[in-house]
Amino acid sequence: MQRLTLRQEQLLRLIIHEYISARKAVGSKALVEHYQLPFSSATIRNEMAELERAGLINQPHTSAGRVPTDSGYRYYVEHLIGEPRLAPSEQMMIRHQFRQVEAQLEGWMQLAVTLLARNTGNVSVVTTPRAKVSVARVKHFELISIQEHVILLVLVTQESGVKQSFLHWHEEVAQADLRLISDTCNARFKGLSAAEIDLLSEDETGLGRLVAEQLSERLRELDNATSLDLQHAGLEHALLQPEFAGGQAAGEIVELLGNGGFLSALLPQVQPDSPDDVQVFIGSENSADALQQYGIVIATYGVRREVIGLIGVLGPRRMPYERSIGSVRYMAGLMSDLVGRFYYTGDYAEE
C-alpha cells in the first residue's frame, strides 16, 4: 500500500478518533466543525473519497458518514501512532498499586488484569506463564499430615512447577513416618517423569504406591497443561458497548472467555517469540471465525524464552488502539519483570 499524503493521514487519524469516541459514522461537515479544520467540508469530502478508494474507510450506506475499515485501523496502528507509552504518572500509579499487593503470582495477575481493564475501558485477559519444556520431572515432594485420613502431597518439578493434591489413606500416619516415606520415595523418584515413575510404581506397596500413583498423575497434568488458564476482567465494559449489547453477541463473548474458546482461537496466530512486543489483530485479521468481530491487542510476557504468558485487551474493532497498545506494553513489561524476580532473583520488597 502506498503512503498517503500528510493531510490524508491526519484526516484518517481524526476519523478514527471521532469514530471511536462517538461510535457513529463520521461525516465531512461534522468533522470540520468539531475539529475546526482550516478547510471546507467539500475539501474533506474529496480527501475522504480518496481514502475510500484506498480501502481505508467506507460508508455503511449511501449518504452516511465514513467508518474505518480493518485496513484503516491497520494503517493507523502501523503508521500513525508510533510506539505509544503510558504517561509516567500512570506508570507510577500502577507500580504503586503493585507494591501494595502480596508478592505472589496470582495477586499480580489479578491486579494486572483489573488495572488493564480499567485503563483501557475494555475486557482484558491474562494467562499464567507456562514453561515451554514438555515433560515434567520430579524435583522434590513433601507429605504433610492434615487430618486422620488425609495427607497433603506437595510436588515441585525441575521446571519449578508446583502442584498439590490430597491423599486419602485408611489409617492415620504420624508426620515422622510420613517423612521417612517421603525421604525414601524422594530418593527413588527424583528426576523421573510420569512414565518412568509408572514403571517403578509396580514394585511399591502400601502408601508408597499411592504416592507414586499420585506423583505420576500430577506430572501428567503438568505435561498436558496445554490449556493455559485464562483470567479476565472488565467484562462489563464490553457489555456496555453497542456492538455487544444484544443478548446474542453478549452471550458469545461470555462463552468465548468462559470455556477456553478464546485461547484456542487466539494461540495459533500469536507469535510467541517477540517478548514484550505488542501484537494487534483487527477484525478479519484474526484467523479464527469466532474472533472476526473483535479487536485484540496482546503481548507475551515471561522470562527470556523459558516461561511465557499472555496479557492483553479484547474489545470491539472500534477500540482505542493507541492507549491499549501503550497499556499492554507497559503491563507486559511489568509482569515480565515481576515474574523474572519471582523465578530468578531475590526479594521484591525494595523496588
Add this chain to the structure above:
Amino acid sequence: MQRLTLRQEQLLRLIIHEYISARKAVGSKALVEHYQLPFSSATIRNEMAELERAGLINQPHTSAGRVPTDSGYRYYVEHLIGEPRLAPSEQMMIRHQFRQVEAQLEGWMQLAVTLLARNTGNVSVVTTPRAKVSVARVKHFELISIQEHVILLVLVTQESGVKQSFLHWHEEVAQADLRLISDTCNARFKGLSAAEIDLLSEDETGLGRLVAEQLSERLRELDNATSLDLQHAGLEHALLQPEFAGGQAAGEIVELLGNGGFLSALLPQVQPDSPDDVQVFIGSENSADALQQYGIVIATYGVRREVIGLIGVLGPRRMPYERSIGSVRYMAGLMSDLVGRFYYTGDYAEE
C-alpha cells in the same frame, strides 16, 4: 393469606409455568387453548380476577395478559411444588461426572457450578466452604527449595486450612538445611496464632525470621477471610434472558458477580443454620436493592456446623423454581457429602 381453591391453585401453577416458558403475559384464551382446559375462557377470566384481587398476579397494562407477582411466585414455591427432587437418572449422571474428576475441592466446586448452571439454565454460584472458627493456628508447615533464591512454604492449620507462599532469600539453601530450619521452627510455632508468632519472631534471626513473618501473614489472611470467594458459571444464560439483554442490565449483573457485591448483598439474608435446606428469595423479598430484580435459590453446604459454603442459582424473577430448588438441594447435599469425606474420612474412590 388465605388458601385458594384447588382450581385457582392449578390455574396459578399453569400461569406461572406458561409465563416462565413463554416469557410474555398469559391471557385467558391462550391458556384454555394451550392446556385444553375443560372450562371456557370466561370462567378462567373470573378466576384470574380473583387471583389478581389476592395479589398473586397482575396485568402490566389493561388488555394485556396476567403476570405473576412476587407473592404469586412465593405462593407457588410454598404450596404448589412440594419438595422437588432431581430425577434419579439425573442424579446418577451427576454422580458419574463427579467420579471422573480429581478428588479436590476446586474441581468439585468447578464441576458443581457448571452442572448447576446447565441444569437450571441460569447463572449458578458457589463459594468455598469456610470454617466458622475465627483464629487460625499452625499445625505444621514445610519448606521446599524451588530455585536458587526461591523457597516454597506450605502451611497447614489446625482447622485443616492449607496455604502456600513463596519466600525469596538472598542465598541458596539446600533442602537438608531447610529441613533443619523447618524442624526447629515447627517445634516452636506449633499451635500458635498469628499474634503469638509475632511476639516470638523478634527473637528470630535470618531465614527463621522470614519464615515467622510469612507464617504470621498467612495466618492473618485466613483470619480475615471474611470475603468468601465466589465462583460462577452460566453467565451466558442470563445474558440471553430478555430481562437482562440490554447493555445496562447486563453490565449490572456482571459487576454484581465480579466484585463481591453479590455476596455482600446476599449474606445478610441467608440463614446459615439450615444446612442443606434451600432458601428462596424472589424479587422484592431480597433485602438489598441491588438484588430486587432477581430470583435467587440458595443453600448452604458443609460439615455439621463447622464449615459452611453457599451454592445456588441466580436468575430473573421469572425462574424455573421447581427445577432450581430440586437441583440446588441435590447439589448442596452432594457437596456436603464430598466435603465431609474430604475433611473427615477415608477414600472417595468407592462411591
Add this chain to the structure above:
DNA sequence: GTTAGCACTCGGCAGGCGAGAGTGCTAACA
C-alpha cells in the same frame, strides 16, 4: 488546489391506522 452551490440519496423518526389479543360485564343457561 480549494470552495460554494446544487441535486440527490437514504436512514431515522413521528404520526396514523388497523389487526389482534385481552379484558370486564351482563344476560342466559344447566
Add this chain to the structure above:
DNA sequence: TGTTAGCACTCTCGCCTGCCGAGTGCTAAC
C-alpha cells in the same frame, strides 16, 4: 349457583407513510 356466550371497550404492536436532515458527488468558479 356456577358456567358460558356475547359484546363493547382498551391497549399494544407492527406497518405504512411522509418528512427532515445529514451526507454525498459533481460542477463551475475562484
